[in-house]
Amino acid sequence: MSHHIVEAGDLHYIYPDGTVGLNGVSFRITHGESVALVGENGAGKSTLLLHMNGYLSATQGGMRIGDFLVSPASLNTVRRSVGMVFQNSDDQLFMPTVFEDVAFGPMNLGLEKEELERKVMEALDTVGAAHLKNRPPYRLSQGEKRSVAIATVLAMSPDILVMDEPTSSLDPTSRVRLIELLKTFSHTKIIATHDLDMAMDLCERTIVLHQGRITADGPTMQLFQDEALLHGSNLEKPLRMQGCPICGLSESGKKEV
């Protein structure tokens, strides 16, 4: 299943105004892996994600999705296998009703009638949003919008899910529900986030970006214990790994000194 591999080879990207977005990024993510992409604002997370669907093309180096090098010629194939969930769900939900929105992708792929209906309802059922199908997207709560946005992507049956800040602007309950949902997916997942607690829950591997470079790439638990690394990248230990200011215990049960 080489489809599910995401590989970046020495990616450089310089924005037209001269800002350096990426400065030599290389990694290889294999089938079924779940990877968190963390880093401060402006570290290059979103820039990197936009290379995965070919929206930006590297000034130097290249991105491979499965067997294809991302290029204008392979865009359609690449975009079919990479499902991208945007940070702002309002940008992703543009059709009059939820059903039509989820059906937008499959219809473009040529599905019709019963098959289309089945696909759409399957995706909506997966995210628990089947009851919203006739509602206009702008009337939904943020949590519902996020679920529907994920359904729109699932309906395309992608191999790889790319998510930009999926837990931002969600209330705690919706956040937990989303994490539980994402746990059930077997896709290759790449999640750009500031929510390190979620990264701990979902991703066994983490890539730390800082000023357009990868400063660390390894097992999540190990990286998050490296305070010098986190501090250098303007990040903070996940709350769960910090000592409780009241009882002085962290989740590991170890007494903080």
Next chain:
Amino acid sequence: MNNIGKNYLDIRYMDTLASGNTLLHRLDPRAKLITTLLFIVAVVSFDKYTLLAFVPFFIYPMALISAGGLPAGYFLKKVLQVSPFAILVGIFNPIMDKEIIFHIGSIGISGGWISFLSIILRFFLTVTAALILIALTGFNAVCQALTRLGMPRAFVVQLLFFYRYIFVLVDEAERMETARSLRSFNSRSMRFRIFISIIGHLLLRSLDRAERIYLAMRCRGFDGHIRLIRPIKLGWKDVAFVTVWLFLFVVFRMNNIPMRLGELVTEVFR
């Protein structure tokens, strides 16, 4: 919430109305669209000094409002809200056109005032009809009807997107306006330079958003065609709806019914 927000939220209320399930709601959107267009053409085609002949046309909005279970007060409010446009269009008529047409007692009524009133009536009728169309059909179905009637897709897609994002844009404008008013303590009105800058920012943000939406569409295989699902079918009820109203509009247009009635009454009492 400030005023911009209130007014636009109110427009969304029409979508709620459109989800009703009366006979009128279930008619084919094309039938309703065509009837509304016929109505508007009939009303607009009158001579500029027409007043009385408009009276029978009020039957159309009234019938639709009552049969569709729509709140009449809401439409009245909406029409009044946009009426300044009509007033602006007609306000100079009384000044430009001073020729006396008829007298009430000793007061001469000039052609300008008649045509001004005529503009207001036309405006009232046409805007109400258009609002009723949307409240009975829903904006998206109207767009779908437009496509089926041969309007180029590009325009219809523009309309759909306009309707989808006008609210998002208004939200954004509202937040900026709130932020501005919180930091400008004594002045309620906006200085021109600040207004320019807010509008500029709004434009830049919209461009950014448009780009993100386009990307989201491309990611899901968008190829320039928007495909709408709901099938629409023209039945005998739809044809009957259009025919009956068309007949009435023609009768109302060709005969000045209030005038005839008046003549009839004076004839009887002579």
